[in-house]
Amino acid sequence: MTQTCVQLSYKREADGVLSGLGMDKVHRPVLLREAVHWLGCAPGKRIADVTVGLGGHAEAIVEASAPDGVLIGVDRDEDALAVARARLDPSRARLYRAEARELPHILDREGLPRVDGVLFDLGVSSLQLETPERGFAFQIDGPLDMRMDRRQDLTAAHLVNERSEHELAHILRAYGEERWAVAIAKAIVRARAARPLVKTRELVDVVRSAIPARARPVHPHPATRTFQALRIAVNREIEDLDASLEAALSCLTRGGRLVVITFHSLEDRIVKSVMRRWEGGCVCPPGLPICRCGRQRVARVLTSRPLTPAPVEVADNARSRSAKMRVAERVADTG
Numbered sequence: 001m002t003q004t005c006v007q008l009s010y011k012r013e014a015d016g017v018l019s020g021l022g023m024d025k026v027h028r029p030v031l032l033r034e035a036v037h038w039l040g041c042a043p044g045k046r047i048a049d050v051t052v053g054l055g056g057h058a059e060a061i062v063e064a065s066a067p068d069g070v071l072i073g074v075d076r077d078e079d080a081l082a083v084a085r086a087r088l089d090p091s092r093a094r095l096y097r098a099e100a101r102e103l104p105h106i107l108d109r110e111g112l113p114r115v116d117g118v119l120f121d122l123g124v125s126s127l128q129l130e131t132p133e134r135g136f137a138f139q140i141d142g143p144l145d146m147r148m149d150r151r152q153d154l155t156a157a158h159l160v161n162e163r164s165e166h167e168l169a170h171i172l173r174a175y176g177e178e179r180w181a182v183a184i185a186k187a188i189v190r191a192r193a194a195r196p197l198v199k200t201r202e203l204v205d206v207v208r209s210a211i212p213a214r215a216r217p218v219h220p221h222p223a224t225r226t227f228q229a230l231r232i233a234v235n236r237e238i239e240d241l242d243a244s245l246e247a248a249l250s251c252l253t254r255g256g257r258l259v260v261i262t263f264h265s266l267e268d269r270i271v272k273s274v275m276r277r278w279e280g281g282c283v284c285p286p287g288l289p290i291c292r293c294g295r296q297r298v299a300r301v302l303t304s305r306p307l308t309p310a311p312v313e314v315a316d317n318a319r320s321r322s323a324k325m326r327v328a329e330r331v332a333d334t335g
């Protein structure tokens with residue numbers, strides 16, 4: 001089979017898988033053209049997509065680096081990888097169930113010293129959100145789960161039923177920026193004293209009851225921030241980000257690009273400060289005759305302000321409205 005035939009047959013299989021899941025209508029990769037452009041996709045390039053999800057960005061990357069570019073796809077969610085696997089030609093895309101921060105070990109296994117680009121598209125996929133048994137969504141009833149990697153023990157039910165009121169309030173405030181964090185944490189502790197909260201609908205009811213009617217927003221739904229905060233805590237989305245970005249940088253060739261798409265201000269702040277740290281280089285006090293800190297500039301930030309989707313993309317895909325993209329280019333070895 002020729003390269004084009006192989007790609008077409010994968011495309012047909014992918015269309016079948018995606019429409020079976022209803023994903024063709026709901027999951028649209030955000031800032032797609034921008035990601036492909038800033039990654040510098042071209043024939044022969046090696047690109048890692050460490051949040052490969054359903055393979056939307058990956059498919060475009062594979063296409064833009066045809067005929068001989070290679071994609072390394074990583075995701076911690078086996079269900080998402082199954083969709084990506086059906087969608088991407090295995091002769092050009094190698095997929096791993098792993099954490100983003102494990103990229104250096106994956107490249108070792110592949111015998112690839114470095115890659116030319118790394119993409120992070122953070123947050124949840126539509127597949128995760130739309131599957132009731134995954135427990136990510138407050139709109140549909142399901143178990144209080146929210147794990148991206150279902151091999152891990154910690155679920156949202158563990159957090160809700162076992163963490164102290166103080167810890168719960170902290171999670172809701174830090175990761176959800178929920179102004180009713182204390183009231184919601186109190187209501188959760190009160191409700192679980194009668195019996196453990198196990199379903200998403202039960203948690204939605206508790207959250208609603210904790211927010212005074214006059215302050216309850218119609219939009220966004222009053223449980224939005226609580227669910228977001230619990231999801232971030234269950235999946236260590238904030239705690240692991242710095243280490244994952246460092247791991248990605250260490251895998252880049254000189255001139256290689258790191259492209260990061262975030263959907264949450266806390267994540268964007270971390271990405272911004274990590275990139276600044278890379279760009280900053282020496283942190284010795286001014287006036288020292290020689291550098292003692294040994295830190296050198298390892299990357300150049302290519303986006304002085306984050307890139308955001310054009311109004312037409314936001315109109316077409318509401319999920320894109322909070323997206324921000326930052327790009328850095330490696331300039332030196334990190335040692």
Ligand SMILES: C[S@@+](CC[C@H](N)C(=O)[O-])C[C@H]1O[C@@H](n2cnc3c(N)ncnc32)[C@H](O)[C@@H]1O
Nearest residue numbers: 029051053054055056057075076077099100121
């Ligand atoms: C927004 S989705 C990616 C969608 C993908 N770009 C597409 O076009 O189909 C984010 C994905 O990243 C995965 N993920 C999030 N954090 C991760 C991490 N630290 N390591 C590996 N996968 C991660 C999630 O499981 C999810 O499938």
